[in-house]
Amino acid sequence: MKILFLTDNFPPEVNAPASRTFEHCREWIKSGHHVTVITCAPNFPKGEVYEGYKNRLWQTEIMDGIKVIRVWTYIAANEGFAKRILDYVSFMLSAILASPFAGRPDLVIGTSPQFFTACAAYVVSRLKRVPFVFELRDIWPESVKAVGAMGDSAVIRFFEKIEMFLYRKAAGIVSVTESFKRTLIERGIDGEKISVVTNGVDSSRFQPMPKDAELVQRYGLEGKFVSGYIGTHGMAHALETILEAAERVRRFENGDQYHFILLGHGARKEALIEKAKQMQLENVIFIDSVPKEEVPRYWSLLDVSIIHLKKTPLFTTVIPSKLFECMGMGIPTLHGVAGESAEIVEREGAGIVFEPENADELIENLVKLKEDGDCYRQLQENCLAGAKNYDRTHLAGAMLDILNDIVDGGRKVPEVMGNQEGK
Structure with missing residues (x-):
């Protein structure tokens, strides 16, 4: 099978979409399929092109x-909402213009x-008269409203109409959560064409x-x-x-034993650094994003990982991929x-759940x-036992089965979760 995959994040970028796409495509190559990825010059999250790359009209490599x-x-x-929209739209147009030179695939994934x-x-x-598959990693633009980046408006409603159009036109939708699937079904999308492939972990690296x-x-650790947070420092987090x-913890009798690391970048990082300075937090260390192979x-520095999102109903539907790492x-x-x-954390016994934005509960645990x-x-x-249920190799194979079914014209779209036990 020949697969054309469109994504605006790809290694050497280290965020979740880049890692998932690369690891899935790598496994499909190992299975004997042909994969072409159209992406942009790596620049996430700072908007600075990585060393060794240039923002050219066209460049190719084999990875x-x-x-x-x-x-x-x-x-x-x-x-910044407006500039990011320009970024997104420019990739959309460039990817379309580049596609005639990418050969004829059996399907296209976005x-x-x-x-x-x-x-x-x-x-x-x-243009190529092949099936279109929508890999759904986020309910967008709803997430824009959830973090307060933009309120309900004519622009958001226009985006929502496009969103629904894409769901209806997709030959298959691969969601990363069951919650997203339920949301789409409630909005009138045919559940028969929606499958679920959770995020997972590359066990050869993590x-x-x-x-x-x-x-x-x-x-000085x-x-x-x-304890620490590794990932994007955005409005959502x-x-x-x-x-x-x-x-608060530094006031404890043994408070000097607790240290916190925040590694990554994002729209809120500078504000967080400034707030930490004002609070005189000598027990917090900010570290810039590091190359994928260094993550x-x-x-390894962490005794405990902190995963956190803003307290809003939309985020009850997401599964942060760092959980599996x-x-x-x-x-x-x-x-x-x-x-x-x-529910995954509790089912696998991989940690302790606390109320979002509740610092007291965080400290207690x-x-x-x-x-x-x-x-x-x-x-x-x-953690180690549960990680086996979310091995990326297995999940990539499961998604490949879905793609094969779509190309073959079948309507059976299987449910694929990282862990089917205990459900």
């Missing part, structure tokens, strides 16, 4: 057997979070390892109980809650996200994990 075509886009940092990439995939599928000695020394917890070294590394999670992802060694070790064991 683990995947043919990667990079096209010109208007590059903007991951902040992945969200934003749906302009899916718009491009739909147009390309019509596995238990001792704390990286060089990094421990560099950041000897003898510290380290409400990371001020972690700063509040850091400020496990930084995960934590599980693969054997790092218990303090999970400040309600809904489907919290952080102290528990530090002081209760038996509980901590049990969660570690549960």
Whole structure:
């Protein structure tokens, strides 16, 4: 099978869409299929082109057997609604223009979070007269309203009409959560063409390892109980809650033993750094984004991972992909996200769930994990056992079965979750 995949995030970028797409495509190549990816020059999240790349009209490379075509886009940092829309639209147009030179595939996949990439995939599928598959990673533009970036308006309603058009026109929809599937069915989309393939973990990269000695020394973490957040510092993540917890925990009798790491970049990072300075938080360390191959070294620093999103109903439907990386590394999670992802944490016994934006609950459970060694070790064991249920190789194969079925013209779209047990 020949697969054409459109995505505006791809390695060496390290965010969730880039990792999922690359790891799935890599596995499909290993299975003997041909995969071409149309993407842009790597620049997420700072809006700065990575070293070794240029924002050219056209450049190609082969990455683990995947043919990667990079096209010109208007590059903007991951902040500011208007500039980001220009970024998205420019990729949509460039991807459409580049598609005639990508050969004739058997199907075209477009992945969200934003749906302009899916718009491009739909147009390309019509030009090439092949099926269009919508990989649904986020309910957009609803998520824009949820974080307060933009209120209900004529523009948002126009985007929502396009969104529904794409759902209806897709030959298949691959959602990363059951909640997204239920939402689409409630909005009138045919459930027979919606399947679920959760995010997962590349177990060849994310596995238990001792704390990286060089990094421990560099950041002065000897003898510290380290918790941290690794990922985008955006409006959706409400990371001020972690700063509040850091400020309160330092008042404890042994408060100097607790340290917090926030690694990544995003629209709120500079504001978070400034807030930490005002609060005089010497127990919080900010680290810039690191290359993909370096990420496990930084995960190794953490005794506990903090996963957090703003307290809003929409985010009860999402599953942060970093959860599975934590599980693969054997790092218990303090999970400040309600809904489907919290159910996974509780089902797998991979951590402790706390109320989003509740710093007191975060501190209470952080102290528990530090002081209760038996509980901590049990969660570690549960993480490693649970990670096997979300192995990326298995999930990539499951999605490939769905794609084969679509190409063959079948209507049977299987349910594919990382863990079918206990449901």
